[in-house]
Amino acid sequence: MTLSVFNTMGNRKEPFVPLVPGKVGMYVCGVTVYDLCHIGHARANVAFDIIVRYLRYAGYDVTYVRNFTDIDDKIIRKANQKGIPFAEVTKKYIDAFYEDFDRLGLLRPDVEPRATEHIPGIVALVARLVRGGKAYEVGGDVYYSVKGFPGYGKLSGKNVEDLRAGARVDVDERKNDPLDFALWKASKPGEPAWESPWGPGRPGWHIECSAMSMKHLGETFDIHGGGKDLVFPHHENEIAQSEAATGKPFARYWLHNGFVNINNEKMSKSLGNFFTLRDVLAQVKPEVLRFFLASSHYRSPIDYSDQSLTEAKAGLDRLYRVKEKAEACRAAGASPSPIPPGEEAAPLLSAPARFVEAMDDDFNTAAALGHLFDAIRALNRLAPGEPSAERDRAGMFLAGYELLDPLFSVLGLLRAGAKEYFQERLDFIHVGGITAEMSISDAVKVELNPRITEDEIERRIEARRAARAARQYAEADRIRKDLEAAGVLLEDGKAGTTWKYKE
């Protein structure tokens, strides 16, 4: 079985064959850094994070490029509102991006180009288009001429005549054609500007991605990804300008993730119905969000709600309980020992193959997770009551866990220690929304109502142990209830009592 991917170009699933065997060049449209990221950004980034992880797991040498668009109208507007330089705006939100996404456990791309650092390349590309008669200059602006590119619309399935008919009335009269778009924009006084053959100005949207992807991956590369909303016009325009300039095919596979919905409606800035990533991460552990996102296919719409997150947490807790047991086995000195094959162990032993089969089918993480849960049930059957007393079972359990761990790793799950996961406190809490105006460090400082210390928990567990030994069960139950009210859950195992935060 080989990997197949759904290619927006052509709207069908097709076998994935990279340009150079064993190597993959992948460009993902990053964010325009003028505001905090919301869950929609999280979905896109997690989706492609998993795709990169899987490609690497499958043996490909991946060059992963993800840009920051750090100059555009919205950034300039924000800078003007605040009366600060645009670079200060972009720095703030790039920092925020890393803070948020590092917590989500995103891999850092191999290259993270920024538009402002590629101006010479952008200017050169625009000049190449002008020279080739594919673009024209009007009063310091440069427009791409759609008419000269017969393939226009091939990605989004649009036809040029329909687009013209539907074009807005307030068409810029300086354009030859309403569909033409800006490659270079002349700057007004006071705006950020770079020198160019057409006078001082800045890049239009779209061109930076063409310039940066081609610089880092070549004129033709394997995968170009982004959110569904980028198909038109962003990616359509990228194709037009890139292919018109080089005469070569641009990206070979176009992958687009579906939206995050709220109450079945697209979450977006313009609708105002979005949650920032840090709003969400104030309420749930980052990995819970990751699990939630991985539990649907990346192209399906996914509805965000408190209930879905609660369910995701329950599922992820179950996975971490398995890791907890594996850690206990290791701590008891067990070393992995072979698992006897048989019907009982089959879901476990076949998990890697079935995981690969699911992921090979256009990165079907939902099906892959299903197989992992099958494996988990089989693995739990092997769980020793007390690892140090049942070395054989402990060894098999550990071996089973180690079989699955690399698969979880592909999904970016179970990366923390179990104790760390269960006894982790959320860094900061949601207090009526953490706004963009609030500095990140302020937000982090807002502490949950002071909780019982870990020493105190241990003390009470010891008191309860003594009460139970004396058969004073009423007292023991009272201690357990008190702790539960404080958000601490006790679990009595054969080897003693452990605790975890409930949240």
Place this chain on the structure above:
RNA sequence: GGCGGCAUAGCCAAGUGGUAAGGCAGAGGACUGCAAAUCCUUUAUCCCCCGGUUCGAAUCCGGGUGCCGCCUCCA
């Protein structure tokens, strides 16, 4: 108006021709002093509706209905 997508149990969600994965929630049982966790059993005679193709369809075709997205900044 043009183009595209979706509709599977209480909820979430796989499944694109061979007779309904998985998760959450629920029920019963084992274990436990009682819980929690874990294990076992159980929960869709059926996949929006109506036709059709087929030995056989949730899966293919035609027609409906409902919802959503893109066509404008947007992951």
